Amino acid sequence: MNKSFLAAIPILEKIEKAGYEAYFVGGAVRDHLLNRDIHDVDIATSATPQEIKDIFPSTVDVGIEHGTILVLYKGQGFEVTTFRSEADYEDFRRPKSVTFIRSLQEDLRRRDFTMNAMAMDREGRLIDPYNGKSAINHQVIETVGEASERFKEDALRIMRAIRFVSQLGFSLDENTEREMANSSYLLQRISIERITAEMTKLLNGIYREKALKIAIETKLYSYWPTLFNDKNIIQSILALKTKSLNELELWILCTYIVNQPLSNELLKKWKLPSKKIQFILRALSYLKWRREYEWTHYDYYRAGKEISTVVERVYQTSLNQDISKIETNIEKIFMRMPILSRSDLNISGEDLLKWCNKQAGPWVKEVIESVEKAVINKEIINEAAEIKRWVKSCHLP
Ligand code: ATP
Ligand code: MG
DSSP: OOHHHHHHHHHHHHHHTOOEEEEEEEEOOOOOOOOTTOOOOOOEEEOOOHHHHHOSSSSSEEEEGEEEEEEEEETTOOOOOOOOOEESSSTTSEEEEEOOOOOOHHHHHTTSGGGOOOOOOTTSSEOOOOOOHHHHHTEOOOOOSSSHHHHOTTTTHHHHHHHHHHHOOOOOHHHHHHHHHHHGGGGGGGGGHHHHHHHHHHHTTTHHHHHHHHHHTTTTTGGGSSSTTHHHHHHHHHHHTTTTTOHHHHHHHHHHHHOOTTTHHHHHHOOOOOOHHHHHHHHHHHHHHHTTTTOHHHHHHHHOOHHHHHHHHHHHHHHHHTTTTTHHHHHHHTOOOSSSSGGGOOOOOHHOOOOOOOSSSSSHHHHHHHHHHHHHHTSSSSOHHHHHHHHHHHHOO
């Protein structure tokens, strides 16, 4: 058994000793069968949250209203969730009420896809009432129960289905796919944050081309907030060799192709983190510049290694060029740079004031910039005496 499971076995044992059932459930069991890395191990139990708190001395109520308690054990945290059924969905996302139950089978039934509806006991035995293992063997994503009902209950499942396609490369079961298309309008009721979280996973997935094609076929894309909500844009992206681009680069490429003056507003509609938006906008302004110019060493220096690399990778992708060497080439350029930032210069503004005997003013910044440029272009070396000579000879304003 994987070591993430092994670390959690004492938790299962203690719960069982107290007279309740406890199992590994959900994504970890699926990923275990798929031989994929396991990140978080979820535990499901017949014990109520209060019963779990009585068993373990150290717990945190992380989601007690849904039945989830974080059990702290030997310096690690384990999420333990009480078996539950979800009766009547409000607003296509939240169940009206959560009922704690004692039946594992019932708990598994409320789960989204058969591959996610398996449990495993502490000896590694699989409890698989909905044939999740067979779905995994056949690489199929299918809902537990009738797809149309399951998507009506919670339309986020539509996004989850397509991001699993992107992560696992699985196909959608025919009925599941048809009902995704029929129910895709319900995505309008789902909060943007939840959609974006799934979209991020989708764009990170190695089978994202397959997922994006399904987004077109099911017309799911038309309920995405902006940018990717246009079939032609998705098709333009699919026509390019984007395999090695990461998720951030895909947002940049998409925004670049969409080419709207108000990119900021469009990115905000996806509620991307503002740091990410700032990075994308900065990359976009360099991309526009890149259409007209070639990089000089000073341009690389000004942009910095990260932006230069991303911009060049996205730019060359947009021209359908090979991008495999860009990162190494730019890395080499930066390795050979005499300075990487202004603070690496062997002089400061104070030195300039001393040497020139002039009042401080905007000229200081201008001279520093020309020193940086001269150093980067290897017209002078980064040494105080040489810089002083150079500045005094002809570069004072
Ligand atoms: P990941 O590897 O991305 O974490 P996951 O399947 O573990 O994938 P989680 O969001 O961590 O996804 O959810 C854990 C489990 O909870 C799922 O495997 C599934 O059984 C159930 N689940 C999660 N979201 C839903 C949902 N919207 N509807 C029904 N069941 C869900
Ligand atoms: Mg998970």
